[in-house]
């Protein structure tokens with residue numbers, strides 16, 4: 211019976227308001243209110259982390275003593291440089307990983323108490339969007355989304371209604387019969403959002419959803435996530451896209467080496483203006499820890515010239531060269547934190 215309780219304790223999002231509904235979309239009748247935990251009038255947070263740590267081995271923990279709550283209907287950005295623990299935190303939330311320490315509750319459920327066999331039922335309530343889309347290459351757009359419903363045991367009739375609805379909502383009505391390789395990156399990501407949202411999950415997680423997309427397409431995907439959030443789903447987005455985070459001004463939780471170092475209600479990507487030295491140090495650290503960038507080149511500092519004799523002329527240091535790196539769509543080395551929008555500020559006097 212634990213399964214049924216897992217599903218029932220989630221509060222279903224309200225149906226989308228008329229303004230957000232695709233024309234002709236069928237509106238499901240509201241589900242009965244799920245029982246709330248705790249004293250009457252006290253809402254159960256959708257996500258609760260209490261002293262959560264996760265170590266992969268003997269190395270430093272990927273997530274360390276994380277404590278926070280996320281309420282129903284919130285839109286939260288999870289930011290932090292590469293390796294700071296964002297994906298680990300997401301994977302803990304979908305129970306792909308178990309914490310080494312601490313407690314995680316989702317909609318009032320202690321995740322540790324969900325048995326292995328019940329995990330697929332739990333995951334029906336959590337939509338997940340990945341950076342690399344993870345679409346089935348030999349299935350059409352329609353079938354990719356329908357598949358997500360069929361594996362949760364929904365009837366053909368439900369599938370025939372829900373799939374066109376969600377594809378209209380995500381702007382894909384004209385691409386139903388296309389295969390993933392016939393779509394642009396932005397369209398593929400829309401399919402993956404449609405697939406994550408087709409069950410109207412109360413919680414939607416997106417790990418770097420715009421990491422492979424250009425700025426304009428990224429805005430479209432963020433708009434879509436925002437639209438989904440407005441239907442009542444709680445949305446958590448892990449991202450490097452500082453430009454986007456700054457523009458959206460939602461809650462920001464920042465991780466640094468696995469620790470939560472900032473939690474702001476309407477934050478900007480960077481907590482404050484950095485000095486040019488801090489900026490350069492962050493860039494170097496960020497580039498150096500990326501596997502797709504030549505580590506040695508990223509760390510390369512200008513060679514220190516031999517000391518000039520006290521009386522002789524002083525040779526100027528050669529200017530540092532940018533690290534050579536791949537120049538593909540997913541090249542983050544050009545920008546401060548992998549943002550597709552350049553974030554380099556005009557030079558300022560050092561503080």
Ligand SMILES: Nc1ncnc2c1ncn2[C@@H]1O[C@H](COP(=O)(O)OP(=O)(O)OP(=O)(O)O)[C@@H](O)[C@H]1O
Nearest residue numbers: 266267272290291292293294295296297298299450
């Ligand atoms: N499967 C794994 N085995 C061992 N260590 C891992 C594993 N996955 C992640 N790590 C380590 O855990 C730390 C956090 O990684 P994680 O992927 O959560 O970071 P991230 O913030 O998502 O980074 P990025 O922005 O690059 O995606 C890193 O030091 C990483 O090397």
Ligand SMILES: [Mg+2]
Nearest residue numbers: 296297298417
């Ligand atoms: Mg990650």
